[in-house]
Amino acid sequence: MPTYQIKVNGSVRSVDVSEDTPLLWILRDHLDLVGAKYGCGIAQCGACTVHLDGQAVRSCVLTAAQVSGKEITTIEGLSEDGSHPVQQAWKEVDVPQCGYCQAGQIMTAAAFLDKNPNPDSAEIKSAMQGNLCRCASYSRIYKAVEKAASRMG
Amino acid sequence: MSTSKPNMTFSRRDFMRTSSLAGGGILIGFNLFTACKPEASPPVDLASLNYNDFNAFIKIADNGAVTIFSPNPEIGQGVKTSMPMLIAEELDVAWDKVLVEQGVLDTKNYTRQVAGGSQSIRFGWDPLRQTGATARQMLINAAASRWGVEPSECTTSEGVIKNASGETLTYGDVVKDAAGMEIPEKVKLKKRSEYKIIGKDTWNVDLDKIVTGQPLFGLDYKKEGMVIASVMRPPAFGQKLDSYDDAGAKEIPGVIDVIRFGDKIAVLAKDTWTAMKGKKALKASWKDDGTLESTSDHDRILTGLLDGKDFQTLRADGDIKKAFASADKVLERTYESPFLPHNCLEPMNFYADVTSDKIHLVGPIQTPERTAQEIAEKLDRSPEEIHLEMTRMGGGFGRRLYGDFAMEAAEISSKAGKPVKVVFSREDDMAAGIYRPAIKYRIKAAVKNGEVTGYHLKEAAVNSNMYGLIPNFFPAGAIENYQVDVAKHDSNITTGAWRAPYTNFLAFAEQSFFDELAEMMEVDKVQLRLDLLQKVKGTTDERIQYSPERMEEVIKTAVEKSGWGKQPDGVYQGFVNYYCHNSHVAEVANVEIEDGMPVVKKIICVVDCGIVVNPLGALNQIEGGVIDGVGHAMYGDFAFENGVPQSGNFDAYRLIRINEAPEVEVHLMENDHSPTGLGEPTLPPAGGAVANALKAATGKRLYKQPFTKYPELLIVPEKEIIG
Numbered sequence: 001m002p003t004y005q006i007k008v009n010g011s012v013r014s015v016d017v018s019e020d021t022p023l024l025w026i027l028r029d030h031l032d033l034v035g036a037k038y039g040c041g042i043a044q045c046g047a048c049t050v051h052l053d054g055q056a057v058r059s060c061v062l063t064a065a066q067v068s069g070k071e072i073t074t075i076e077g078l079s080e081d082g083s084h085p086v087q088q089a090w091k092e093v094d095v096p097q098c099g100y101c102q103a104g105q106i107m108t109a110a111a112f113l114d115k116n117p118n119p120d121s122a123e124i125k126s127a128m129q130g131n132l133c134r135c136a137s138y139s140r141i142y143k144a145v146e147k148a149a150s151r152m153g
Numbered sequence: 154m155s156t157s158k159p160n161m162t163f164s165r166r167d168f169m170r171t172s173s174l175a176g177g178g179i180l181i182g183f184n185l186f187t188a189c190k191p192e193a194s195p196p197v198d199l200a201s202l203n204y205n206d207f208n209a210f211i212k213i214a215d216n217g218a219v220t221i222f223s224p225n226p227e228i229g230q231g232v233k234t235s236m237p238m239l240i241a242e243e244l245d246v247a248w249d250k251v252l253v254e255q256g257v258l259d260t261k262n263y264t265r266q267v268a269g270g271s272q273s274i275r276f277g278w279d280p281l282r283q284t285g286a287t288a289r290q291m292l293i294n295a296a297a298s299r300w301g302v303e304p305s306e307c308t309t310s311e312g313v314i315k316n317a318s319g320e321t322l323t324y325g326d327v328v329k330d331a332a333g334m335e336i337p338e339k340v341k342l343k344k345r346s347e348y349k350i351i352g353k354d355t356w357n358v359d360l361d362k363i364v365t366g367q368p369l370f371g372l373d374y375k376k377e378g379m380v381i382a383s384v385m386r387p388p389a390f391g392q393k394l395d396s397y398d399d400a401g402a403k404e405i406p407g408v409i410d411v412i413r414f415g416d417k418i419a420v421l422a423k424d425t426w427t428a429m430k431g432k433k434a435l436k437a438s439w440k441d442d443g444t445l446e447s448t449s450d451h452d453r454i455l456t457g458l459l460d461g462k463d464f465q466t467l468r469a470d471g472d473i474k475k476a477f478a479s480a481d482k483v484l485e486r487t488y489e490s491p492f493l494p495h496n497c498l499e500p501m502n503f504y505a506d507v508t509s510d511k512i513h514l515v516g517p518i519q520t521p522e523r524t525a526q527e528i529a530e531k532l533d534r535s536p537e538e539i540h541l542e543m544t545r546m547g548g549g550f551g552r553r554l555y556g557d558f559a560m561e562a563a564e565i566s567s568k569a570g571k572p573v574k575v576v577f578s579r580e581d582d583m584a585a586g587i588y589r590p591a592i593k594y595r596i597k598a599a600v601k602n603g604e605v606t607g608y609h610l611k612e613a614a615v616n617s618n619m620y621g622l623i624p625n626f627f628p629a630g631a632i633e634n635y636q637v638d639v640a641k642h643d644s645n646i647t648t649g650a651w652r653a654p655y656t657n658f659l660a661f662a663e664q665s666f667f668d669e670l671a672e673m674m675e676v677d678k679v680q681l682r683l684d685l686l687q688k689v690k691g692t693t694d695e696r697i698q699y700s701p702e703r704m705e706e707v708i709k710t711a712v713e714k715s716g717w718g719k720q721p722d723g724v725y726q727g728f729v730n731y732y733c734h735n736s737h738v739a740e741v742a743n744v745e746i747e748d749g750m751p752v753v754k755k756i757i758c759v760v761d762c763g764i765v766v767n768p769l770g771a772l773n774q775i776e777g778g779v780i781d782g783v784g785h786a787m788y789g790d791f792a793f794e795n796g797v798p799q800s801g802n803f804d805a806y807r808l809i810r811i812n813e814a815p816e817v818e819v820h821l822m823e824n825d826h827s828p829t830g831l832g833e834p835t836l837p838p839a840g841g842a843v844a845n846a847l848k849a850a851t852g853k854r855l856y857k858q859p860f861t862k863y864p865e866l867l868i869v870p871e872k873e874i875i876g
């Protein structure tokens with residue numbers, strides 16, 4: 001099996017996996033980073049969202065080869081201690097219900113607000129619409145993104 | 154949790170026991186579910202009890218630190234936060250000093266341990282507060298005896314005990330003494346006005362872990378030596394395994410083993426991706442072992458049942474035949490719903506390690522007791538050998554009441570002789586569902602002299618019919634001649650509870666019907682409901698499940714808060730009131746027209762669920778329930794073709810997304826009633842509110858879900874398009 005060097009959360013890790021292994025499973029099964037979640041495996045739910053060179057991407061449909069040489073950030077690496085403004089907003093608003101989708105929601109929101117710190121309502125909804133929340137915590141997701149924006153903007 | 158000196162102090166309150174801890178402090182164990190039963194009797198042999206018999210604990214350390222081991226699994230209802238709040242309130246400690254942990258659960262002697270049916274807080278309300286109060290009283294008694302004063306002279310505040318002369322001791326100071334004290338039989342509970350924790354916004358206890366991506370869920374669980382199993386199951390309901398070829402799977406590097414069990418084949422690998430790939434490489438042939446049913450069959454069969462004569466009557470008041478025969482006007486309508494998968498965002502998964510001396514199970518499950526028992530039976534083992542740990546659950550909605558996936562894990566581990574975690578792919582999760590059954594309702598009402606004189610509700614469902622309390626919901630008791638009849642079709646498609654079983658669709662049917670009935674009677678839609686409720690007031694019928702007074706209050710509040718009947722042009726409203734899961738709810742949907750299409754902009758939701766333990770958590774549940782209800786009524790569709798589910802993943806199964814979610818405005822009624830359910834009761838009314846508002850906007854009535862399947866009914870007539 002080929003060996004890949006994966007740069008994640010600031011350190012280079014090496015993994016032996018078959019070349020079709022999605023980044024999601026490399027993170028979860030081989031690097032013990034379980035923050036990114038499996039929800040669909042086909043880029044439909046956003047539970048697996050991580051950052052690739054600062055862009056929000058679906059780690060379930062990216063392979064090791066596609067991410068080599070790029071910087072990957074997972075929810076575990078978004079901040080040292082949960083202090084990223086998006087994480088803070090998520091806590092203040094008490095967004096999670098079951099919580100399963102929330103790491104993906106936060107990663108999508110963080111990358112979005114980085115590019116667009118002053119979004120309007122339609123922009124927030126369109127940025128977040130790729131992330132399903134089966135518990136339908138959408139009202140609070142929206143509120144938390146607004147709140148984080150007010151701090152990042 | 155290590156304990157020493159299992160204590161001699163048994164209470165006459167047989168559900169509690171105390172013990173000193175090896176590291177200092179006291180552990181108070183209690184069996185929540187035994188305590189919940191009013192007729193709880195002592196276990197036969199007290200001396201043989203051990204701490205596995207208790208499913209909830211309070212630990213008070215020497216330094217006064219309080220840890221509460223939450224008795225109920227967390228599925229997103231916030232019970233892991235709200236239930237410990239009840240204990241902490243009566244224990245009289247500061248909430249920010251309390252640590253909450255998920256209790257480890259063993260299976261012996263459990264009577265009820267289920268997170269579902271919105272009942273956790275309802276059943277926990279009294280026993281949890283009493284437990285906290287009992288612990289507090291023991292600490293007071295310990296302090297009083299040290300001071301040589303009467304316990305009644307002592308007061309507490311945030312973990313500090315004070316006597317009449319102003320001396321103080323902390324809980325930590327007296328835990329050692331308290332561990333040896335008699336457990337008091339009677340304790341006084343606080344009045345609502347004295348609450349410091351109950352009724353205050355309290356943040357989810359797992360928040361930090363969730364927003365930093367810490368392992369919490371079943372899918373995150375890992376254990377040394379564990380392998381992953383991906384399971385191939387019969388592709389159609391009604392099929393069995395004929396033969397299979399695993400050569401291709403075994404060639405894949407990393408595949409460890411392929412194991413057949415029953416009609417299923419498990420591919421074991423060291424990681425998830427390899428196991429999933431291995432499963433795809435299996436070749437299997439299947440044989441039919443029953444009827445392969447299609448959605449068109451169900452459609453025909455259910456209609457046949459409604460047209461037929463074979464019903465079970467669940468409630469019959471007066472004489473509906475007479476009422477219809479003498480009616481001035483009759484309205485009859487039929488409503489149809491599809492099967493629905495649960496689609497918890499965390500797919501089903503479970504860990505099992507079956508060895509010769511024990512069975513270790515870990516994962517997300519709403520029914521640990523029943524699941525452990527079933528596994529013990531299947532593997533011919535004693536339930537005492539089973540140790541089951543619950544993880545946080547990535548959604549439940551009823552799916553995790555069923556332990557099929559845990560059973561699979563146990564069977565595979567037993568055959569493989571290894572610790573195994575079964576992981577469903579999304580496709581597995583949708584195809585191996587325990588679905589909400591397809592259901593049709595037919596409702597017929599008789600009107601005479603401007604009054605509703607007869608009401609006949611018929612249900613035709615796949616596999617099982619509404620539970621016995623539902624026929625006693627509104628409008629039972631309000632209409633003199635009233636009858637509920639049910640019939641079912643037995644199918645090999647597995648069905649079960651889905652968030653707010655039966656009412657999740659029945660509410661839409663009945664409340665759409667009332668809307669149309671009011672139109673036919675040419676009376677105000679809200680007034681019709683209020684008039685009916687008048688007739689239930691003062692009823693002596695003990696079967697009636699709702700309070701007409703509380704229902705009237707939520708209706709009036711919803712009218713006021715939604716500006717019912719006073720909306721500007723271009724806002725179309727739909728009204729619904731409903732009772733289920735012991736809560737009374739009214740919802741108003743506001744639909745506006747955008748680009749010629751009706752859009753659900755807002756839902757005003759008024760809820761009477763008694764005392765709200767944690768308003769912050771409650772609002773999340775309520776908003777989620779409403780949006781979930783709107784989403785499934787609009788989009789949720791699931792069909793079968795020759796036994797094969799026709800949707801496999803979220804590209805073919807539409808769930809509501811943030812850009813489609815209406816704003817939800819919630820109003821909670823304030824009263825002194827005991828808390829009732831939150832996780833479910835706001836879902837059922839949402840579909841009806843939307844349908845009634847859509848009718849107002851488009852002039853077209855919706856009788857079938859999901860609404861988006863009938864786009865021709867969602868077209869706004871030209872004249873209604875404003876601007």
Ligand code: FES
Nearest residue numbers: 039040041046060
């Ligand atoms: S798991 Fe990647 S988008 Fe759903």
Ligand code: FES
Nearest residue numbers: 098099133134135
């Ligand atoms: S909080 Fe449960 S899926 Fe989003």
